[in-house]
Amino acid sequence: MTDTKPVLLIVEDDPGLQSQLRWHFDKYDVVVAPDRNSAIAAIRMHEPAVVLQDLGLPPDEEGVEEGFATIQETMRIAPNTKIIVVTGYHDYSNALRAVAMGAYDFYQKPVNTDTLDLIVQRAYQMWSLENENRRLHENKQNPLPGVIASDDRMSSVCRIIEKIAPTDVTSLILGESGTGKEVIARAIHGLSKRSDRRFVAINCAAVPENLMESELFGYEKGAFTGASKRTLGKVEVASGGTLFLDEIGDMPLALQAKLLRFLQERVVERLGGREEIPVDVRVVCATNKNLEQMAAEGTFREDLYYRISEMVIDLPPLRERGGDKALIARHLLQKFCEQLNKNIKGFTPEAMSAIEGYEWPGNIREMENKLKRAVIMCDQRNVGITDLGLPQHDDLSLNLRSVRQEAEKAAIIRAINMSDGNISAAAKLLGVTRPTLYDLIKKYSIHIQEN
Numbered sequence: 159m160t161d162t163k164p165v166l167l168i169v170e171d172d173p174g175l176q177s178q179l180r181w182h183f184d185k186y187d188v189v190v191a192p193d194r195n196s197a198i199a200a201i202r203m204h205e206p207a208v209v210l211q212d213l214g215l216p217p218d219e220e221g222v223e224e225g226f227a228t229i230q231e232t233m234r235i236a237p238n239t240k241i242i243v244v245t246g247y248h249d250y251s252n253a254l255r256a257v258a259m260g261a262y263d264f265y266q267k268p269v270n271t272d273t274l275d276l277i278v279q280r281a282y283q284m285w286s287l288e289n290e291n292r293r294l295h296e297n298k299q300n301p302l303p304g305v306i307a308s309d310d311r312m313s314s315v316c317r318i319i320e321k322i323a324p325t326d327v328t329s330l331i332l333g334e335s336g337t338g339k340e341v342i343a344r345a346i347h348g349l350s351k352r353s354d355r356r357f358v359a360i361n362c363a364a365v366p367e368n369l370m371e372s373e374l375f376g377y378e379k380g381a382f383t384g385a386s387k388r389t390l391g392k393v394e395v396a397s398g399g400t401l402f403l404d405e406i407g408d409m410p411l412a413l414q415a416k417l418l419r420f421l422q423e424r425v426v427e428r429l430g431g432r433e434e435i436p437v438d439v440r441v442v443c444a445t446n447k448n449l450e451q452m453a454a455e456g457t458f459r460e461d462l463y464y465r466i467s468e469m470v471i472d473l474p475p476l477r478e479r480g481g482d483k484a485l486i487a488r489h490l491l492q493k494f495c496e497q498l499n500k501n502i503k504g505f506t507p508e509a510m511s512a513i514e515g516y517e518w519p520g521n522i523r524e525m526e527n528k529l530k531r532a533v534i535m536c537d538q539r540n541v542g543i544t545d546l547g548l549p550q551h552d553d554l555s556l557n558l559r560s561v562r563q564e565a566e567k568a569a570i571i572r573a574i575n576m577s578d579g580n581i582s583a584a585a586k587l588l589g590v591t592r593p594t595l596y597d598l599i600k601k602y603s604i605h606i607q608e609n
């Protein structure tokens with residue numbers, strides 16, 4: 159009978175409260191832990207969905223640090239656990255600090271079991287909903303190989319990739335440097351029926367203009383001085399697979415015409431050759447340039463632009479990817495710890511707050527560099543702010559006003575992006591009037607690119 163009851167872990171050192179709570183929560187399989195070590199052992203053993211946790215634990219019964227350390231460790235080993243923190247009367251700052259650290263909710267003493275009951279029930283409901291959601295997500299297969307993402311915009315990018323991968327549609331991936339354009343191109347290839355053939359990448363900005371044609375289309379022996387043998391171009395090498403044209407915005411105009419011809423006719427002519435060789439290849443392009451604007455200015459062929467943009471995939475910069483900063487940072491920390499054989503548990507709250515607050519102009523590549531450095535430098539259990547070399551960010555838990563302002567600013571930026579810069583549409587999405595939105599845009603100095 160008992161094993162059908164959900165487990166409730168109570169982390170509490172006061173024997174009186176322990177038995178009061180144990181008696182009250184008789185519809186749960188109550189496990190009691192009086193200190194951090196037994197709490198963590200119980201989490202590992204019972205994997206409870208909900209934990210009711212006191213902050214004042216031995217040997218720091220009068221303080222809160224032992225309680226926070228327990229929360230941090232719980233979040234690290236079982237991040238889906240719903241922790242309800244029990245704090246002293248009026249102890250808002252520690253309650254908020256706990257929530258900022260990942261606790262689900264807080265409850266202030268003195269204990270009123272009926273209220274606590276409701277909070278615990280709600281936590282179980284939330285956990286089951288999230289659990290179901292995770293299960294559905296997992297059933298839909300893991301998003302994309304090599305792509306760590308939970309942000310809504312990235313999730314819809316992943317859904318688009320899943321849909322287009324099995325087709326041969328030519329795609330154009332747009333995004334700032336370091337946002338993962340090549341990762342996405344590889345994912346398209348990996349999910350396609352061409353995955354057992356080659357993925358060939360060429361960086362159009364890195365190949366000198368005079369070598370670009372032979373690099374792409376190859377040459378016959380004797381085509382030019384030094385052409386001592388027939389050499390296949392990248393297009394032919396990619397035959398049957400995927401050709402990734404990175405930095406397509408940097409392709410010289412003369413070659414753009416040749417690429418367009420290839421895309422239309424699907425044949426290549428090697429330099430110095432007379433034969434037209436049919437090649438079956440899927441083309442994926444990427445750039446951080448504004449090709450539409452370049453086409454209007456005449457520096458990129460408009461017909462080529464339309465030909466390669468059958469499907470446009472817009473990768474948001476890391477600073478606009480909601481919770482992805484923390485998620486990717488944790489993933490990279492684990493990756494570099496394995497690579498560098500270091501044993502680091504996680505991040506200090508200050509370091510995590512700095513990661514969340516930083517704009518990451520170099521996107522995920524910059525995060526990789528900073529985290530690699532941090533893993534090398536760190537000689538503590540957690541990566542600290544100085545290991546990362548990031549500016550200190552206001553601690554979330556200490557300043558609720560700034561938390562609200564940041565959230566408001568982020569929501570406005572998101573709504574404006576979702577409405578393609580149309581202020582009336584963004585105002586509607588946000589449920590405010592147009593003048594109010596203009597006031598907020600001014601208040602937060604938000605830069606708008608109106609279409």
Ligand SMILES: Nc1ncnc2c1ncn2[C@@H]1O[C@H](COP(=O)(O)OP(=O)(O)OP(=O)(O)O)[C@@H](O)[C@H]1O
Pocket residue numbers: 304305306307333334335336337338339340341342404446486522523526
């Ligand atoms: N979602 C992600 N999760 C984890 N790692 C990622 C993700 N996106 C990108 N990366 C990593 O970030 C680095 C940069 O990615 P990538 O080279 O694909 O970016 P890019 O947009 O093509 O950059 P550039 O425009 O400079 O060529 C790579 O090492 C890649 O593995």
